Amino acid sequence: MATSDVTVHRDGRLTRATLTPYTFIAPAYGLFFAFMLGPALFAIAISFFRWGGLRPPEFIGIANYQRIIADDVFWISVRNTITYSASSLFVVMPLALLLAIALNSPTLRMKTFWRAVYFAPIVTSTVAISQTFLMLFSREFGLINITLMRMGVEPLDWLGSRALARIPVIIVIIWRWTGLTSIYFLAGLQGIPADLYDAAQVDGANRLLQFWHITLPQLRPMTLFVSVIVLIGSLQVFDEPQILTGGGPANATRSVVQYLYLRGIEQFRFGYAATIGFILFVSIFLLSMVQMGVFQKKTS
Amino acid sequence: MVPRKLSSRLPRFILLLLVTGLVAIVVAACGGAADEQTEGEVTIEMWTHDALYIQYFEKRVAGLNEQNDDLNITLVAEEMPDPITSFVSAYIARENLPDMIGVEQGEFPILMEDDVVADVLVDLTDRIGDRYSDFVEGRWALYTHDDRIYGVESALSAVAYYYQPAIFEEHGLDIPTTWDEYVAVGRELGAEGISIGVADNMASGLFGMMFLQRGGQYFDEDANLVFGEGRNREYAVEVLNTIRELLDEGALFVVYGDEFWGSTIPTAFSEGRLAGIIMPDWYNTSLLQPGVEDMAGEWRVGPMPLWDDPDAHTTSVWGGTGFAITQASEHQEIVWEIIDDGYMSLDGQLDRYATIGFFPTKYEALAHPDIVDVEHAFYGGQNIGQVISDVALDTPPLWQSPARASFNSALGDTLVPFIDGDISAEELVDEVVRITEQDAGL
Numbered sequence: 001m002a003t004s005d006v007t008v009h010r011d012g013r014l015t016r017a018t019l020t021p022y023t024f025i026a027p028a029y030g031l032f033f034a035f036m037l038g039p040a041l042f043a044i045a046i047s048f049f050r051w052g053g054l055r056p057p058e059f060i061g062i063a064n065y066q067r068i069i070a071d072d073v074f075w076i077s078v079r080n081t082i083t084y085s086a087s088s089l090f091v092v093m094p095l096a097l098l099l100a101i102a103l104n105s106p107t108l109r110m111k112t113f114w115r116a117v118y119f120a121p122i123v124t125s126t127v128a129i130s131q132t133f134l135m136l137f138s139r140e141f142g143l144i145n146i147t148l149m150r151m152g153v154e155p156l157d158w159l160g161s162r163a164l165a166r167i168p169v170i171i172v173i174i175w176r177w178t179g180l181t182s183i184y185f186l187a188g189l190q191g192i193p194a195d196l197y198d199a200a201q202v203d204g205a206n207r208l209l210q211f212w213h214i215t216l217p218q219l220r221p222m223t224l225f226v227s228v229i230v231l232i233g234s235l236q237v238f239d240e241p242q243i244l245t246g247g248g249p250a251n252a253t254r255s256v257v258q259y260l261y262l263r264g265i266e267q268f269r270f271g272y273a274a275t276i277g278f279i280l281f282v283s284i285f286l287l288s289m290v291q292m293g294v295f296q297k298k299t300s
Numbered sequence: 301m302v303p304r305k306l307s308s309r310l311p312r313f314i315l316l317l318l319v320t321g322l323v324a325i326v327v328a329a330c331g332g333a334a335d336e337q338t339e340g341e342v343t344i345e346m347w348t349h350d351a352l353y354i355q356y357f358e359k360r361v362a363g364l365n366e367q368n369d370d371l372n373i374t375l376v377a378e379e380m381p382d383p384i385t386s387f388v389s390a391y392i393a394r395e396n397l398p399d400m401i402g403v404e405q406g407e408f409p410i411l412m413e414d415d416v417v418a419d420v421l422v423d424l425t426d427r428i429g430d431r432y433s434d435f436v437e438g439r440w441a442l443y444t445h446d447d448r449i450y451g452v453e454s455a456l457s458a459v460a461y462y463y464q465p466a467i468f469e470e471h472g473l474d475i476p477t478t479w480d481e482y483v484a485v486g487r488e489l490g491a492e493g494i495s496i497g498v499a500d501n502m503a504s505g506l507f508g509m510m511f512l513q514r515g516g517q518y519f520d521e522d523a524n525l526v527f528g529e530g531r532n533r534e535y536a537v538e539v540l541n542t543i544r545e546l547l548d549e550g551a552l553f554v555v556y557g558d559e560f561w562g563s564t565i566p567t568a569f570s571e572g573r574l575a576g577i578i579m580p581d582w583y584n585t586s587l588l589q590p591g592v593e594d595m596a597g598e599w600r601v602g603p604m605p606l607w608d609d610p611d612a613h614t615t616s617v618w619g620g621t622g623f624a625i626t627q628a629s630e631h632q633e634i635v636w637e638i639i640d641d642g643y644m645s646l647d648g649q650l651d652r653y654a655t656i657g658f659f660p661t662k663y664e665a666l667a668h669p670d671i672v673d674v675e676h677a678f679y680g681g682q683n684i685g686q687v688i689s690d691v692a693l694d695t696p697p698l699w700q701s702p703a704r705a706s707f708n709s710a711l712g713d714t715l716v717p718f719i720d721g722d723i724s725a726e727e728l729v730d731e732v733v734r735i736t737e738q739d740a741g742l
Contacts, residue, residue, distance in 0.1 A: 052410075052413050052414060052416070053388055053389075053391075053392045054388060054391060054392070054411075054413070054414065054416040054419070054420070055414045055416060067738065067739075070738065071738075072735075073713070134562075138559075138564065139559075139564065140563075140564045140567050140568065141563070141564075141567055159556075159557070159559065160554070160555070160556040160557070160559065162716065162717075162720070245557060246557055246558055248501070248556055248557040248716070249501060249556040249557060249716045250501070250712075250713045250714070250715075250716035250717060251713055252716075262709070265385065266385070266705070267410075267705045267706070267709075268388060268410055268413070
């Protein structure tokens with residue numbers, strides 16, 4: 001026995017010593033079950049029901065899943081969400097890395113100030129963001145259109161055109177999340193041993209080679225972490241399209257989570273909304289697994 | 301230094317103080333208003349989405365309190381974006397529910413689902429009784445389910461044409477009185493870069509108003525979808541083709557989504573790029589006057605353009621909020637007294653118009669001098685009440701259905717490709733019917 005307190009009875013009875021660790025983790029697991037796992041399991045269960053909240057749920061089998069296959073708006077929202085995720089992975093992440101490298105530069109002055117500036121979009125109120133970007137992209141009095149007109153270009157209906165409306169949403173996503181993502185990369189950059197760069201310099205490697213052969217490989221664990229959280233976050237995008245377009249025009253900017261909100265909160269179709277939520281959960285889970293598998297394979 | 305004896309007692313003393321404080325807070329919180337109320341004192345909790353209703357009912361409740369020595373009503377009103385959403389959430393969570401609720405007509409169908417409405421709202425049919433026929437009949441339809449009425453309407457919501465006469469005069473054009481004239485005048489103005497009206501992608505917006513005026517209905521009295529059938533289909537196609545013609549002439553100012561409610565339209569008015577807008581009576585005090593305050597005197601109100609068919613209505617309808625009593629209320633009779641006084645009486649109808657500008661729904665009030673003889677400075681001294689009163693009796697009903705949320709969503713989404721010229725009127729109708737039917741049973 002490791003300690004004098006620990007007593008394991010042959011009949012398997014639990015003693016105070018063996019119960020202690022469970023007691024410590026019980027509150028966390030209790031809360032996890034009550035607010036995470038429990039509702040998640042409940043949501044999966046009600047995806048097989050028709051439920052408006054005011055009457056007992058009615059079992060309808062897989063009808064919600066059959067309906068979703070033929071639901072055009074759901075597939076439009078999937079396409080939009082993929083666009084937002086791709087923008088986050090292929091625009092936000094590279095920009096964030098460049099920003100982090102700039103912030104990590106020994107020659108940069110007022111580093112704390114710059115870090116605060118890039119972090120500001122995260123702490124800015126959604127209402128302020130909404131008003132600012134609506135004023136920028138407004139068809140009638142938006143700053144962008146006024147600038148275009150002064151350049152002799154026809155003003156564009158940024159938020160009212162099905163073809164263009166995703167662009168402002170993507171711009172807000174980039175503006176809002178690049179700074180935070182760069183903080184993660186910055187932490188990764190600061191963890192790379194300086195002697196690796198010193199040795200490379202001695203060997204005659206220039207900045208580009210150092211970046212390619214030292215920075216990127218050393219950042220791989222952080223890149224995996226960032227890409228997973230960026231993917232998960234972007235697949236659940238809600239605020240940006242909601243504040244700018246409300247998902248319109250004609251669902252051109254609606255994300256999957258917005259569609260879930262529409263069906264669940266606005267139309268009180270909780271069973272159908274739960275179906276959307278479950279499909280989203282499975283998609284995120286599988287994509288994250290694939291992503292981690294690919295990175296681990298490359299790392300090994 | 302704190303003496304040892306005192307220091308050992310201090311935490312216990314502080315603990316005792318904290319416990320006493322907590323007990324006091326809990327007792328105060330649990331006590332509630334009802335326990336504190338003496339005989340004749342009643343607290344009524346009201347939920348609504350519009351501060352104007354709070355302003356009006358507070359005034360009426362103060363009047364009721366003055367008239368009754370043995371009754372003192374305290375109105376606790378709460379403004380929230382979607383009262384019915386909050387109501388349903390609170391109902392599911394078994395939280396506190398209000399005594400009185402303003403049901404925005406577009407949210408009433410949520411309560412029609414599975415006949416829930418009878419369990420959560422009080423049936424007002426018998427209370428209304430014979431007085432049913434004293435009011436514009438179409439306004440009851442919005443809160444009717446299974447031939448029972450659950451709400452009393454706040455405004456007539458009849459539609460008119462708000463316009464800037466100077467723009468028409470400047471171009472030597474008359475104010476259009478028929479839809480054919482509206483298209484012709486729209487064409488002339490469109491050629492000058494001016495829009496005669498606004499096109500939007502809201503189910504109740506321009507298309508909805510024109511369709512109801514034409515005589516169409518989305519659902520029948522039994523809540524069945526009839527939009528794609530018979531005359532309704534014909535009317536929908538005719539209305540859509542008229543809108544198409546206006547769009548092709550560059551006569552309509554297109555606004556999608558929430559931009560409709562923002563400063564886009566007032567800006568276009570101020571800059572003279574938009575001559576007018578077809579909207580219900582509530583647009584006057586809720587949006588137009590606050591939006592273009594500095595244009596006072598430059599506006600007029602005319603009747604909605606007419607269809608070349610005597611069976612069509614002379615006006616249309618958009619919106620409404622019905623006040624209802626909740627089944628959870630312990631003071632249902634007092635809430636009815638408030639609604640009866642504020643909405644059912646002649647005095648209340650006139651006072652509502654004077655206080656918050658919402659047009660009466662009672663026939664007696666519609667012809668009253670306080671409505672038709674009032675000159676409005678914003679409209680250059682015009683008696684706008686007379687304009688609305690002249691068409692009020694012909695305000696069409698709008699029959700409700702639990703499928704309305706799906707229908708509205710489908711119509712709103714499909715109007716965008718129609719306005720953009722990507723689908724035809726017939727395709728729009730088919731698509732809306734298809735989506736609404738697909739959603740049934742979810």
